[in-house]
Amino acid sequence: xxxxxxxxxxxxxxxxxxxxxxxxxxxxxxxxxxxxxxxxxxxxxxxxxxxxxxxxxxxxxxxxxxxxxxxxxxxxxxxxxxxxxxxxxxxxxxxxxxxxxxxxxxxxxxxxxxxxxxxxxxxxxxxxxxxxxxxxxxxxxxxxxxxxxxxxxxxxxxxxxxxxxxxxxxxxxxxxxxxxxxxxxxxxxxxxxxxxxxxxxxxxxxxxxxxxxxxxxxxxxxxxxxxxxxxxxxxxxxxxxxxxxxxxxxxxxxxxxxxxxxxxxxxxxxxxxxxxxxxxxxxxxxxxxxxxxxxxxxxxxxxxxxxxxxxxxxxxxxxxxxxxxxxxxxxxxxxxxxxxxxxxxxxxxxxxxxxxxxxxxxxxxxxxxxxxxxxxxxxxxxxxxxxxxxxxxxxxxxxxxxxxxxxxxxxxxxxxxxxxxxxxxxxxxxxxxxxxxxxxxxxxxxxxxxxxxxxxxxxxxxxxxxxxxxxxxxxxxxxxxxxxxxxxxxxxxxxxxxxxxxxxxxxxxxxxxxxxx
Numbered sequence: 001x002x003x004x005x006x007x008x009x010x011x012x013x014x015x016x017x018x019x020x021x022x023x024x025x026x027x028x029x030x031x032x033x034x035x036x037x038x039x040x041x042x043x044x045x046x047x048x049x050x051x052x053x054x055x056x057x058x059x060x061x062x063x064x065x066x067x068x069x070x071x072x073x074x075x076x077x078x079x080x081x082x083x084x085x086x087x088x089x090x091x092x093x094x095x096x097x098x099x100x101x102x103x104x105x106x107x108x109x110x111x112x113x114x115x116x117x118x119x120x121x122x123x124x125x126x127x128x129x130x131x132x133x134x135x136x137x138x139x140x141x142x143x144x145x146x147x148x149x150x151x152x153x154x155x156x157x158x159x160x161x162x163x164x165x166x167x168x169x170x171x172x173x174x175x176x177x178x179x180x181x182x183x184x185x186x187x188x189x190x191x192x193x194x195x196x197x198x199x200x201x202x203x204x205x206x207x208x209x210x211x212x213x214x215x216x217x218x219x220x221x222x223x224x225x226x227x228x229x230x231x232x233x234x235x236x237x238x239x240x241x242x243x244x245x246x247x248x249x250x251x252x253x254x255x256x257x258x259x260x261x262x263x264x265x266x267x268x269x270x271x272x273x274x275x276x277x278x279x280x281x282x283x284x285x286x287x288x289x290x291x292x293x294x295x296x297x298x299x300x301x302x303x304x305x306x307x308x309x310x311x312x313x314x315x316x317x318x319x320x321x322x323x324x325x326x327x328x329x330x331x332x333x334x335x336x337x338x339x340x341x342x343x344x345x346x347x348x349x350x351x352x353x354x355x356x357x358x359x360x361x362x363x364x365x366x367x368x369x370x371x372x373x374x375x376x377x378x379x380x381x382x383x384x385x386x387x388x389x390x391x392x393x394x395x396x397x398x399x400x401x402x403x404x405x406x407x408x409x410x411x412x413x414x415x416x417x418x419x420x421x422x423x424x425x426x427x428x429x430x431x432x433x434x435x436x437x438x439x440x441x442x443x444x445x446x447x448x449x450x451x452x453x454x455x456x457x458x459x460x461x462x463x464x465x466x467x468x469x470x471x472x473x474x475x476x477x478x479x480x481x482x483x484x485x486x487x488x489x490x491x492x493x494x495x496x497x498x499x500x501x502x503x504x505x506x507x508x509x510x511x512x513x514x515x516x517x
Contacts (some may be wrong), residue, residue: 087272
């Protein structure tokens, strides 16, 4: 958790990998970082101690992936550690810079990488052999085995192993929920070429799992390139892919070339950029260029839908910031749109660039009222799909469902549970899983705890200046048909008004103004 440099409000980012396990094994339960260093450093945390180490030689290295290789050679606990680091984007304080860990996982959203960059913090390495005391080991093993069996046998988790979240591409495209070319359309004619099925058939190299997970949903593709133009000499590189990068750097930019898309995903990792925000920023810039709002003087090169080679260069420009335009774009899509125009097709919600779901009102209202303005806050996109072919709930009921879901997710994420298996970890299961550790809680107490965490975070947002009446709703979302038809402005307005009165008024008296404001 941190103050987001992108939104100016609550920042919170989640990642897989080994970070949580390694932190606990290092002998600590949490890390709080205050202040800033005058010179680049990294933290080595292991065996109950913290060491501040010089990172001057690592600062300015182009690829964040290289940093991981260097630290693996320097630091102890191979196989048991977690290595988190920023790239050039974090050093340059791009406001949607990420923190990369275990090569293929990310603290991506809301600019944690920029926060580290401002502190001259290049990396954190965690490791050790500490453990957690189990009061009743027999009961622990029984509950563990039940959860394990449910996870590996569930059809809901099988898709994550087989195709990963990339499986979402074709179903979303079919129902008209796949944002394309800056959401000028919700169907992409090139979806088949960048689908999970196509990746699996053409480029899938292997699957890997986060620590202690039996599902292995992380899918790794390969790129083979001729080495130095010599015949029969090749280099092979491995790139992790998921639905969100495929959407943001694929359909959102009109890119249907799989190898080109993989190179864009790889470049965001090399530079240390959040893939979603990067793709949405480039999509806005492309439309603004084509409308004549900005010109080549700003963009330096000519962005064009599907031209992944141009977008590769633009990603580099976002980090290096060679002119005022890219300095603004590095501050976020909304900041650039406010400076140059095109705010009506700037697809940000609460300042955060949109995820890959144009599924209906639930998704967008979820982005707007979510604590992080993220699709994973409350899964509004999932509600949209659940209600396909049925009567959609009224705005008040929808908001209440979203808030209830987000409150429960505070419990799941506090326990460091993967949201992909949220269906397995029902309240009664969580209660039973805590008992062997000596933690006695009822289901009602657990749910109330989630609501309390949610309320405290909402209060923190209010203290940081969050005001529902000032939420900007992009005009574009009302212009492109969703699986539920065209979204109605009045429905969204009523939902936001209900959220303000029923869930926010304890902290802030607000009335929702015109969507045009």
